[in-house]
Amino acid sequence: MILTFVEQADGRPDRSSLEALTAARPLAEALAVPLAAVLFGSGAVAVADELAAYGVGAVHVIEDERLTAYAPAAWGRSVAQLVSATSSTVVLAAGTDRGQEVLAYAAALLEAPMAANCIEIRPGERFEVTRQRWGGSLLEDARLDGSVCFMTIAEHANQPEEARAPGPVSVSPFTPTLTDPDLRVRVVARVAPEVGKISLADARVVVGGGRGVGGAEAFSELEELAGLLRGAVGVSRVVTSAGWRPHSQQVGQTGTRIAPDLYIACGISGAIQHIVGCKAAKAILAINTDREAPIMARASYAVIGDLHAVVPAISAEIRRRQAS
Amino acid sequence: MNVLVCVKRVPETGGRVTLSADAREIDTRYLGFTVSPHEECATEEAVRLIEANGGSSTVLTLGPEAASDQLRAAMAIGVDRAILLETDGQDWDPMATAGAIADAIRAESAAGVDYDVLLFGNEAADSGDFQVGIRVALALGLPCISGVKSLEIKDGVATARREAGGGWEVFEVPLPAVVAVREGINLPRYPSVPGRLRAKKKEIERFVPTARPAGPEKIRLRLPAETEGRVEILGSGAEAAPAVVDLLQRIGVLA
């Protein structure tokens, strides 16, 4: 069986998990094994139908009131116990924070290997995977050997696709055996996002600023444009290293991975460490004085010029059209 | 308080990456070496913890003799001790790496050094395995928090925060604990000249770790296919604004 850890919120599966299921399905077909999902938390049952559309035949819901709050070690042990109980040979998850973390625990508990951020899995006597290294700027072909193999699927590497012939889905609860040490690590509090604030990871438009912005003050121009577009501001590593903006706005290998409809890259040259964080954008508009900056090779659209002239002009034009 | 920070020597990439002839490594002829930004922050955090709480910090790496440079870089910003688990330079898989680090920590404990906080970067810059810290924690029976961007230690309890969905998740664990940190937890300092000179003179404790390869097993590296897009120039300077707004409306991000 192929077991996929599915993340959900309010009864809807996360898009990344659907990407993982989309990657899992052909694998299940090739191995001629059923595709199952494991979920945590209330509302998990409601997700089952939607998962069926992605080819999931069995949904395992972990039931334990102590696990309502996210508890990575306990979640991992639960998955590990389910793997053993269901004799799963392949365990997948999305390459999200939780996906990586839960699978790493489960793999460690079962002393099994885990390949993170795979973009291709080739079944065979042993699994051969292609996975991302260096945040995706380099690929690795690797072999995976073990009675159970754990793999996470890189985010934004594919599009979620429903199965052509979805079958019936069974829903069964699973009660793990947990000890106190498993529960030491769990979310004890949450700080909600600021009201009305659009998170960088989810924004449809991201207005990015790099070294070319020139200083902390000048970001007001970018903030204004992002506000008009109901988007978020993102920055390159140079900007956070200089202390101009907080790290939470950093886009890139060691910051946030974004996948907006449009990324407006202002004064960003386009170092590879930044590109891997924004390459999932549907389109990139580069605003740069240097026509030959590396970002231009990645951009679909460009304006050549000083961002301090261009960005306010765009904001003014938006206002003008909105007013008329 | 004793703090351990684990780092990994990686090439300092910036330009176009080229591969070695056998495609198993990056061609590092023109490259310097460093550790991942996460680990730079982990190292800074280790120094700050000792500055605030007293005690001793130790940096550990598994890698070739040349990785002494990265140990010295950590000592240059204030880490007290360094341990090199010396390999022949081949990449170790994450299970083998975690096993060797756990062995070393047990050996330290046997020698009377018990760590209160074991810091890791959330993932290595090169291999991006996302699991070494967790595997070490489980091997040692310690709690582990990943993705940490804020850490407070008080009365034997670590309070850690990480970003989630635009807000924060807060964790509390008793020490000793493993903490895998992310860039942004702090702004690392640059080494001072005296710091570098002190680091040069310090001993590096060397051990030969036992290798227990378990996978994944690297076959080869590949460069992703370049998607050489054709950029459409919308105009120059402020005059391009109407064309930009047309585009925003066309692709539907502006009503």
Added chain:
Amino acid sequence: MIGAGIVGNSMAYHLARLGWRDIVLIDKGALPNPGGSTGHASNFIFTTDHNKEMTAFTLDSVRQYKELGVFTQSGGIEVARTPERMEEFKRRLASAHSWGIDAELITPDRIRELVPYIEESILLGGFYTPGVGVVDSLRAGTLMREAAVEMGALTVSALTETTGIDVVDGRVTAVHTDRGIIQTEAIVIACGIWSPRIARMAGASIPLTPAVHQMISVGPVPAFADTVGEITFPIVRDMDTNMYERQHGGDLEVGSYAHRPILMSPDDIPSIAESAQSPTELPFTDDDFDVQMEQALELVPEILRDERVGVRYAINGLLSLTPDGMPILGETPEVHGLWSVAAVWIKEAPGIARAVAEWMTHGTPEIDPHSSDIARFYDHQRVSAHVDARSAEGFNKTYGIVHPMEQWASNRNVRLSPVNIRQRELGAVFFEAAGWERPFWYGANEHLLAEYGERVMPRAAEWESRWWSPIINAEHLAMRDRVGLVDLAAFAIFDVSGPGSMEYLQGLVVNQVDVKVGRVIYTPLLNGAGGIVADLTLIRLGRDHFRVVTGGGLGMRDKKWFADHLPADGRVQVHDLTSALYTVGVWGPRSRDLVQSLTSADLSNAAFPFGTARTVDIGSVRTLMSRISYVGELGWEIYAPMEQGLKLWDLLWTAGQPHGVVPVGIGVYATTGRLEKGYRAHGNELELDFDLVEAGMARPTVKDADFVGKTAYLAQRDAAPVSILCTLTVDDPTSASGVRRYMLGREPITKPDGGFLVDAKGRRSYATSAGSAPSIGKHVLLSYLPPEYAVEGTKLAVEYFGERYPVTVAVVGSTPIFDPENARIRA
């Protein structure tokens, strides 16, 4: 124009200014910083160099940078930790005075006043130049490039990589790039460390090597927190540790030339795409910098001991080194129309660009680039084994105390005279010239010291007894008394032949060449502006056959000059016989007796007068004997096939025994013998910025035939000279501490009170040459003096190691101080 660093941009500007149009500037990198050495340069300019040419380029560059508004004057202090360095600063001050630079020696307290963060207790003093400063070289390049575009002269194409150069019939025709082909008749290679690679595409060579210069930047420096702009405090060069420390905004940059030489091959430089930073900013190797770090800590402890000050940037920057430390300028000898402007640093780039642009435009640069001329290299100096060895050896001399006669240690014994084995037997001490090992003096002559006693003018001071021996003066006296053998294998010799030879040479040299066969002609050569480009000897061997004999050091340059002026119709050929012909000089009152004993030819003055040449069989060797002398004695230069050189030497040596023959080294030939006779040497007295009238070399009449520079020469003859070359004698060489001191050349000549002598063209008077004149028992100097001081008997002074020594103008013009009637030569 290939390369858009400071050199390429400056070249584009100056060519445009001089009227060139349709210039294309290409670079494989992006603008304004395409990734070459300009982009990471520390950008500061210290003006004083012992080398006149480099100083002139630097001063001109500072003037241009100021005009562009990109120069920030900060002052600069070179500091001394050792007494040797303090002595060097006195010598440096003399050079500053010779080249007209405002500088002074200052105390440690004064250093601390100017640079408050320095630890003055470890210093003995400093050499302070108020005019030192920093430039924004990228900005300067942009401004010059834009100015050329403004003039409608320049098209700029960045991100355009040169892939090939077409050469047809020895002349460039096109540059191939990854974006198309450019047809052109002139290509300038301004590619810094990549220059050898580009030159090779055309089959030419630019012998430089990329080398690492380490630099770190630390900050934020609290002491700089309140300063405005890039630099407030003077730049410090810590000469004894080969390092510099300079403010850069809130940071302090520390650079080093002290680490081991780290050379690279131009083929091993990463591409722009492959580079983490830029192709010339390589990863820092901190092991190489450790020792320097400790030394820097000693000098600027207040900043570097501060734990809050971090190392924010550290690179192994690449720059260009050459085998002799000089730039590589001019048209390549291999390919017409292919110009090199390479191994040029920020401090001298615009000045060099102006000179090369003038050179390309009308052939007459204002500043004489002869030491930097690409044509100076022999083939053996173009091979990487030589380039690497000498560049590595030279690297650590960047801030060194380099004696003017200091010899290279690496890659020696490259060119050996056929009599080298005898020279070794005679205990020769070898100095190198153009790769040739030449005896400077012979240990076997030590016994002459007893013979001549105090007349050898022994030297007590260490500096001027370095690379010197009193044996030189003893050899000199023995030659004057008896006869000496001088090995001259290093001469460069070309034969000019063909039906157009006479006409060709007549148009090229100043003096009359339409002379009888067998006549020897000494003549200068001028450029179109009347500047002196060479002086050499011609021998008319036949109606259509001349032999050119010139110094080894200048041979390749002179050869290119001859080749460049050859008529296109093929009626004249130039053949290089340097490696085919051996030369030995036999000079002294008994030289005739010596040679006569070996030949039946009539060598009497009547039969073989001065200034003639004849074929003479000496023993079993058929030779060409030419009766001339550079040492002012009766005698001959004798030419023979190279492989018979040893036989000839042995014959002369054996026959000379009854005449008391001595082997005589180049110390006599190039210095003492020459100076006593007031003979001018190229590179010393003869340079583009002096003319024949000033040099006292104008003949009473000018030949009717036209020749290069004639118009200018005639005008010079009509004008009153602005300076006149004189021979001066040192009246009393005793220093304040009672030691006799002997100048070595390039020292300022002043009024007795120390006031500088400046001629109407703004040139200061300095000793163009200096050396012993053992025959008259004086130390003599040659110097161009303004006419009011060029009067025999005028009392002046020479500045040497911080003291003034009284000198007297002994001779005005070219009359020799020894044997003014030239009776010996004509004996």
